[in-house]
Amino acid sequence: MNRTKIRxxxxxxxxxxxxxxxxxxxxxRDAKDFSFMEVNDGSCxxxxxxxxDAEIEGYSRIKQITTGAAVSVTGxxxxxxxxxxxxxxxxxxxxxxxxxxxxYPLQKKRHSDEFLRSIAHLRPRTNKYGAVFRIxxxxxxxxxxxxxxxxxxxxxxxxxxGMDCEGAGELxxxxxxxxxxxxxxxxxxxxxxxxxEKPAYLTVSGQLEAELMALALGDVYTFGPTFRAxxxxxxxxxxxxxxxxxxxxxxxxxxxxxxxEAFIKHVTAQVMKNCASxxxxxxxxxxxxxxxxxxxxxxxxxxxxxxxDAVDILSRANDRFTYPVHFGADxxxxxxxxxxxxxxxxxxxxHDYPRSIKPFYMRVNDDAETVAAMDMIxxxxxxxxxxxxxEERLDVLEARMEETGMNKADYGWYLDSRRYGxxxxxxxxxxxxxxxxxxxGIANIRDVIPFPRTPGNLEF
Amino acid sequence: MNRTKIRxxxxxxxxxxxxxxxxxxxxxRDAKDFSFMEVNDGSCxxxxxxxxDAEIEGYSRIKQITTGAAVSVTGxxxxxxxxxxxxxxxxxxxxxxxxxxxxYPLQKKRHSDEFLRSIAHLRPRTNKYGAVFRIxxxxxxxxxxxxxxxxxxxxxxxxxxGMDCEGAGELxxxxxxxxxxxxxxxxxxxxxxxxxEKPAYLTVSGQLEAELMALALGDVYTFGPTFRAxxxxxxxxxxxxxxxxxxxxxxxxxxxxxxxEAFIKHVTAQVMKNCASxxxxxxxxxxxxxxxxxxxxxxxxxxxxxxxDAVDILSRANDRFTYPVHFGADxxxxxxxxxxxxxxxxxxxxHDYPRSIKPFYMRVNDDAETVAAMDMIxxxxxxxxxxxxxEERLDVLEARMEETGMNKADYGWYLDSRRYGxxxxxxxxxxxxxxxxxxxGIANIRDVIPFPRTPGNLEF
Numbered sequence: 001m002n003r004t005k006i007r008x009x010x011x012x013x014x015x016x017x018x019x020x021x022x023x024x025x026x027x028x029r030d031a032k033d034f035s036f037m038e039v040n041d042g043s044c045x046x047x048x049x050x051x052x053d054a055e056i057e058g059y060s061r062i063k064q065i066t067t068g069a070a071v072s073v074t075g076x077x078x079x080x081x082x083x084x085x086x087x088x089x090x091x092x093x094x095x096x097x098x099x100x101x102x103x104y105p106l107q108k109k110r111h112s113d114e115f116l117r118s119i120a121h122l123r124p125r126t127n128k129y130g131a132v133f134r135i136x137x138x139x140x141x142x143x144x145x146x147x148x149x150x151x152x153x154x155x156x157x158x159x160x161x162g163m164d165c166e167g168a169g170e171l172x173x174x175x176x177x178x179x180x181x182x183x184x185x186x187x188x189x190x191x192x193x194x195x196x197e198k199p200a201y202l203t204v205s206g207q208l209e210a211e212l213m214a215l216a217l218g219d220v221y222t223f224g225p226t227f228r229a230x231x232x233x234x235x236x237x238x239x240x241x242x243x244x245x246x247x248x249x250x251x252x253x254x255x256x257x258x259x260x261e262a263f264i265k266h267v268t269a270q271v272m273k274n275c276a277s278x279x280x281x282x283x284x285x286x287x288x289x290x291x292x293x294x295x296x297x298x299x300x301x302x303x304x305x306x307x308x309d310a311v312d313i314l315s316r317a318n319d320r321f322t323y324p325v326h327f328g329a330d331x332x333x334x335x336x337x338x339x340x341x342x343x344x345x346x347x348x349x350x351h352d353y354p355r356s357i358k359p360f361y362m363r364v365n366d367d368a369e370t371v372a373a374m375d376m377i378x379x380x381x382x383x384x385x386x387x388x389x390x391e392e393r394l395d396v397l398e399a400r401m402e403e404t405g406m407n408k409a410d411y412g413w414y415l416d417s418r419r420y421g422x423x424x425x426x427x428x429x430x431x432x433x434x435x436x437x438x439x440x441g442i443a444n445i446r447d448v449i450p451f452p453r454t455p456g457n458l459e460f
Numbered sequence: 461m462n463r464t465k466i467r468x469x470x471x472x473x474x475x476x477x478x479x480x481x482x483x484x485x486x487x488x489r490d491a492k493d494f495s496f497m498e499v500n501d502g503s504c505x506x507x508x509x510x511x512x513d514a515e516i517e518g519y520s521r522i523k524q525i526t527t528g529a530a531v532s533v534t535g536x537x538x539x540x541x542x543x544x545x546x547x548x549x550x551x552x553x554x555x556x557x558x559x560x561x562x563x564y565p566l567q568k569k570r571h572s573d574e575f576l577r578s579i580a581h582l583r584p585r586t587n588k589y590g591a592v593f594r595i596x597x598x599x600x601x602x603x604x605x606x607x608x609x610x611x612x613x614x615x616x617x618x619x620x621x622g623m624d625c626e627g628a629g630e631l632x633x634x635x636x637x638x639x640x641x642x643x644x645x646x647x648x649x650x651x652x653x654x655x656x657e658k659p660a661y662l663t664v665s666g667q668l669e670a671e672l673m674a675l676a677l678g679d680v681y682t683f684g685p686t687f688r689a690x691x692x693x694x695x696x697x698x699x700x701x702x703x704x705x706x707x708x709x710x711x712x713x714x715x716x717x718x719x720x721e722a723f724i725k726h727v728t729a730q731v732m733k734n735c736a737s738x739x740x741x742x743x744x745x746x747x748x749x750x751x752x753x754x755x756x757x758x759x760x761x762x763x764x765x766x767x768x769d770a771v772d773i774l775s776r777a778n779d780r781f782t783y784p785v786h787f788g789a790d791x792x793x794x795x796x797x798x799x800x801x802x803x804x805x806x807x808x809x810x811h812d813y814p815r816s817i818k819p820f821y822m823r824v825n826d827d828a829e830t831v832a833a834m835d836m837i838x839x840x841x842x843x844x845x846x847x848x849x850x851e852e853r854l855d856v857l858e859a860r861m862e863e864t865g866m867n868k869a870d871y872g873w874y875l876d877s878r879r880y881g882x883x884x885x886x887x888x889x890x891x892x893x894x895x896x897x898x899x900x901g902i903a904n905i906r907d908v909i910p911f912p913r914t915p916g917n918l919e920f
Contacts, residue, residue, distance in 0.1 A: 003710055005611055005678065022710035023678075024881045042677035042709075043611055070675075070883040072710070097710075098852065098882030106880075121873040122880070124676035133677060137614040144604050151465055151503055154597040158911045159619065159685050160632075160662075160700055162918040172620075172634050172655070174662065176689040179633060179642065180649055189640050195632070195689055195699065196918035202620075202634065209911060209920060215530075216584035217502035217593060218465065218483075225619045225684065229636040229655055239655065240620055249502075250463055250482035250532070250557075392558065413581040413920050420582070421484045422558030423530040451618045451669060458622040458656035460669060460873050 001074060007043035010087060015077045021048060021089065022072045022097070024125060025065055027108055035062055039073060042124070045131055045277045049080060049088040058094035067108055068100030068125070113447055120451050121460050128285075131278035132448055135271060136436055142270035143223060143244055143432075146263055152219040152246065157206030159225060162198055163410060170229035172202040172239070202227035207427060208361070208414055210247040211390060214425050215417050221246040223432075231455050235444040238433070240453040247427035253363075253372040253389040256426035257349050260376055260385050261302050264347075264435075269298040271439055279439070287441025293379055294439065296346070303348035307331075307370070310350050313343055330357050331375075336382035349376050360400040362388040374428070381438050387428025394418040461534065467503035470547060475537045481508060481549065482532045482557070484585060485525055487568055495522055499533060502584070505591055505737045509540060509548040518554035527568055528560030528585070573907055580911055581920050588745075591738035592908055595731060596896055602730035603683060603704055603892075606723055612679040612706065617666030619685060622658055623870060630689035632662040632699070662687035667887060668821070668874055670707035671850060674885050675877050681706040683892075691915050695904040698893070700913040707887035713823075713832040713849040716886035717809050720836055720845050721762050724807075724895075729758040731899055739899070747901025753839055754899065756806070763808035767791075767830070770810050773803055790817050791835075796842035809836050820860040822848040834888070841898050847888025854878040 001020045009019060023041030033054045038047035050073050052059060065071055075091035082088070105111075105119055106126060116123040123129040147154065160174055176195035177183065183193040191198050206222040213220045222245040230237060246259065272279055272294055283290040314325040314335050323332050331350070340348055351374040355364060362371035372389035391397040397418055401408050408415065436448040446452035451460045461480045469479060483501030493514045498507035510533050512519060525531060535551035542548070565571075565579055566586060576583040583589040607614065620634055636655035637643065643653040651658050666682040673680045682705040690697060706719065732739055732754055743750040774785040774795050783792050791810070800808055811834040815824060822831035832849035851857040857878055861868050868875065896908040906912035911920045 007611060022883065024676075042613070043679075068881045070881040097884070098878070098880075100880040104880045121672045121876060122676075124673055125881075130677060133615065133673070134613055136616070137612075140614050141604055141608050144601055148601050151467060152597075153502070153594055154600050155593065155910055156596075156685070156702060158700060158913060158920070160687075160913050160918065170636060172636055173639060174632050174634055175639065176630060176632055176691075179635065179639065182639065195691065195915055196913070197916045198918060200918055212581045212920070213584055213593070213910060216484075216582075217590060219503075225616070227620075231636075231655065240618060242616060416581060418558070420558075420560040420564045421528045421530040421585075423482065424557070450615055450673060453618060453620050453656070455655060456657045458620065458658060458660055460618070460672070 003072070005043035006039070006041045006046065006048045009048060009077060010044065010046055010085070012077065012087060015079070015087070017076060018074065018092070019077050019089065020072060020074045022070070023048075025067055025069045025071055025100075027067060028062070028065055030062070035059075037065065037071075037073075039071060040130075042130055044134075045127060045281060046085070049082065049085055050075070050091050050094075051088060052091040052094055056091055056093060058096070061096050062094075064099050065094070065096055066100055066102075066104070068104040068106055069096060070098040071095060072097055113444065117446055117452070124450065127281060129447075131275075131281050132436070132440060132442065133450065135275050135278050135440060136448065138275050139267060139271050139432075139436065139439065140223070142267040142274075145270075146266050147219075147221045147246065150219065152221050153213070153217045155206075155210060155213050155217075155220045155222055156224060157203070157209040157222050159203055160196070160200050161203045162196065162200060163208075170231070171204065172227050172229045174200040174202060204228060205243070205429065206245050207247065207429065210245050210427060211425065212413070212417050214247040214249045214427070215421065215423060218250070219246070219248045233455055235446075236434075238445055238449065238452055238454055241445075241449070242432040244430040244432055245427060247425065249423050249425045251389075251426045252424055253351060253374060253426055256387055256389060256428060257304065257351065257374050260374070260387060260428050261349070263430075264376065264378075264385070265298050267435070268294055268439065272298065282440045282442070290441045297378060297438075300346055302376070303344050303346050305348060305350055307350050307353045310339060314338065328354050328356060333382040336375075336377045337380070340377045340382075341379050347376065347378050349374050358388070360404045360406060361390050361397070363391045364396055364400070372426075378438055380441075381434055384434050384438065385428050385430050387426065389424065389426040392418060392422045392424055394422065463532070465503035466499070466501045466506065466508045469508060469537060470504065470506055470545070472537065472547060475539070475547075477536060478534065478552070479537050479549065480532060480534045482530070483508075485527055485529045485531055485560075487527060488522075488525055490522070495519075497525065497531075497533075499531060500590075502590055504594075505587060505741060506545070509542065509545055510535070510551050510554075511548060512551040512554055516551055516553060518556070521556050522554070524559050525554070525556055526560055526562075526564070528564040528566055529556060530558040531555060532557055573904065577906055577912070584910065587741060589907075591735075591741050592896070592900060592902065593910065595735045595738050595900060596908065598735050599727060599731050599892075599896060599899065600683070602727040602734075605730075606726050607679075607681045607706065610679065612681050613673070613677045615670065615673045615677075615680045615682055616684060617663070617669040617682050619663055620656070620660050621663045622656065622660060623668075630691070631664065632687050632689045634660040634662060664688060665703065665889065666705050667707065667889065670705050670887060671821075671885065672873070672877050674707040674709045674887070675881065675883060678710070679706070679708045693915055695906075696894075698905055698909065698912055698914055701905075701909070702892040704890040704892055705887060707885065709883050709885045711886045712884055713811060713834060713886055716847050716849060716888060717764060717811065717834050720834070720847060720888050721809065723890075724836065724838075724845070725758050727895075728754055728899065732758065742900045742902070750901045757838060757898075760806055762836070763804050763806050765808060765810055767810050767813045770799060774798065777803075788814050788816060793842040796835075796837045797840070800837045800842075801839050807836065807838050809834050818848070820864045820866060821850050821857070823851045824856055824860070832886075838898055840901075841894055844894050844898060845888050845890050847886065849884065849886040852878060852882045852884055854882065
C-alpha cells in the first residue's frame, strides 16, 4: 500500500479509511493496553498521533520504537477525540523500519542552536530546522514563480570565473593543479598549465553576465551560489550563500525600485500563506513580533529617500552611533536600523548614493556627485537588497573603470554590451539567506542553510 | 509610457491602440517614403514588424538604426496585411537608444556555432541562442513545478566540500591561501591555516547530503551546479554543469524508476507546450526528427530491462561495437544507443547492475552480485538519468565502504543516518544540460549553457 504524506492526511475533509504513513517517531507513551505515538514525516510541522493497541501486529517490538526510530504504520484514519488534532490513526499494524538506539542525539528536550549546528546532518529532524528548510524551499519556489509570471528568463551564470569582479571581498581560488607542486616557469606558478590556462576564482556575483543576457533577452534573473573568502566569524556572513539577481533591460532606477518592492512584498505574502504553521512556530518561539513585522512588509508602502536626505536625518542623531554619519560615508547597519526601526518605522529604499562609495558599473547621475544606486532597508536585518541603474554610456563607463584602476582589457566583452545596441538597464541583488532570516526571525545565518560554510567549518 | 513585451503584443486578441516596444533591430529595409524594421526584444522568438513613415518623429536618424541597434518605438498596433504575422506597429515615433556600428559581429547572415561560442556574450541576441536560453529557463521552472506539486522540499547542498565523494572523476581544489607561497609545516602545505582548516573541493554531487535531508523531510531534491576537472575536450562534457538530484525516503527502486519516468515525460511535455515556437526552430533547422522524438518520450511507456537481459541482447550484436559487451562490463554510449535506437526503438530503463561497477552507496540485491541501480536511456543522448536504491543497512554499507577502500571515519555523519531511524530510500541524478540537448537536438553541450567552462575556456 502506498504511503500518504501526513500533510495530506491532516488536510483531509473526510477519512479515506485505511492509510499507511511512514515517518520518524517523535515520542511514545505507553498505557496498560496500548501506546500513543507521535509520528512526523517531514512533510509538515505537525505530527500524526497513532494509537496502537497491544494486540496489533508488530506491537511486540513496541519498546524498540523509541524517539527517532523510523516506522511504517497502517491503520484507519479517524477523527481524534483529542483537542490538539483533528485526525489520528488507529493502527492495525506497525513495522519498525530503522531503530534509534539510546545514543540518538535528538532525545526529546531542548537543544541549543550551537549544539544542533554540530550535528547539522541530523538537525533537519527537529521541529525548528524542519520548518526552516520547508520555508527555504517555499521561498525559492515563490521567487521563481514571481519572475516566471512576469516573463523573466531564469539564467545560470558561471560559478568558476576568471575575473575578480568589483574586488568585493576576498576570493576563493580554484585549481586542478597539484598545490603541493604546481608547474612553474622561471620560479613562478605557470597557470597556462592549469585547467583553464589562467587563474580561476569562485564568483562573487553573476551581475555582469546577467547584464549581457538582459541586453539580449530583456528581463532575466539568476538564483545561484556565490562566494566570499572573508575570514570573519559573524552571525551575518558565510563563505557560500545564495543570491537572486534580476536584471532588466529598458528599466530605470525608479522601475528597479518598483520591481524590488513588489518582489519582497509578494514573496513575503506567499510564504506567510503557504507556510503558515511553520512561520507560526517562529512567531511563538523565536520572535514574538514576527507576524507583525511580516504583515507590515507585505502591506505597507515603502519609504523612498535620497541618501542625502537620509544623511541629514542621521547626522542629527549622530550621538547615538558608533560611526558618526556625514555625506560620503558608507551607511552601517546601526544607521540603517535607526532609520527603519526608530525614525520611519517602515521599510525604506535609500537611493542616489555618492559615487565615491559605489562600484564602477553604477550609472552616474547628472549631478556627477551621485550614482543611481538603491538599497532596500528592512527591520532587524538592515540592507536586504542592493541595486542600481547600470552605466549604459560607453564613454562614461570607460572613464569610471579608469578612475577605479580597473584593467579595461579584461572587460572587453562587458564593454561590447555598451558598444552594440546599449540600452538603459537596471538590476539588484538579494541575499537569499538574509531574506530567510527576516522571514523566520532567526538571528544566525548559519541556521537558515542546511550545511553552512564558514571559517574552519567544512563538515558534511 | 510603459513598454509592452513583444510576446504579449503578438498574443493580443484585439489591438490595445497605442503601444511602446523596446528591443533590438534585426533588419531594416527602406522604401521611398518609409522603412520596415523587424524588432526583437528577447521575450519570444518572433519579431514585431514596424512600419516607419518618413515624416514621423525620429525618422531623420533612420540610417543609424542598423542591425543590432537598440530602439524604442511608439505607435499603433494594427492587424498586418502581411502573411507572416498577425500584428504590426505603425510607428508614430522612433528613438535610437544605442547604435550598433558596422563592426557589430552579428550582421544578418548565418554564423557557425564555433564562432558564436567565441562571442558568447553576444550570441543570446541570435534566434538560436535566444531560443536555447528561453527553453533552459522554462525547463528549469517545469522541474521546480514538478517537484513542488508533489510536495518535495527543494534543498541547497554545499558547493564547497571537504570530501571527494565517490572519487567520480577529478576534483577542483578550492583555497584562500596564496598559491605561490602557501603556509608550510615540515615542508608540507599546512591546510590547518587555509580558510576551512583542511583541503576543500568543488562538489561532484549533492547526493549524500540529499540523503540526510530525505531521512528528515521525506522527499527532497537539489538543483545546483556540480563540477568535474576531467581534462577531456568532448561535446558531452563540461567542467561546470547543473544537476537535479531528487531523493525520496520510504521509496524503493521500482518507485524510483516510476518517479524518474514521470518526471522526464512531464517536463518534456511542458517544454513542448510552453516553448512551442522555440522548439519548432530546432525542429526545422537542427534536427528534423525532434518533434517525433519528443512526442515519443512524452507519450510512450518506457521499457524496463535488467542489466543481465540487456547484456544478453547486446552480446548477440557484439560485432557492431568498438567495446564488446559481457556481464560485468560498463555499458558505453554505443551500447545504450543501440538498445534505444535500434533494438527497442523506445526509451528504456536498465536496472540491477553488477555491484562491481557501481558505487558503494547502492543497495546490494539478494543475489549479492547486483545492486539496485537504474539508468534511463534516451535516443541520441544515451544515459540521461542514473539512480539507485541506497544501502540503508548499516552493516552492509560499512562492509561496502571497506571493500572499496574508503575511510569510514570521514563519513561518520553519513553512517549516522543509518544508525538512527534508517529507512529504505532512493534517488537519481539528472544532467540538466544533457536534457537540454535532448530537448533541442543540439549536439554540443557548450551550446546549451550561457558561458561554458571547459579546458582552457574561462572567458566572460
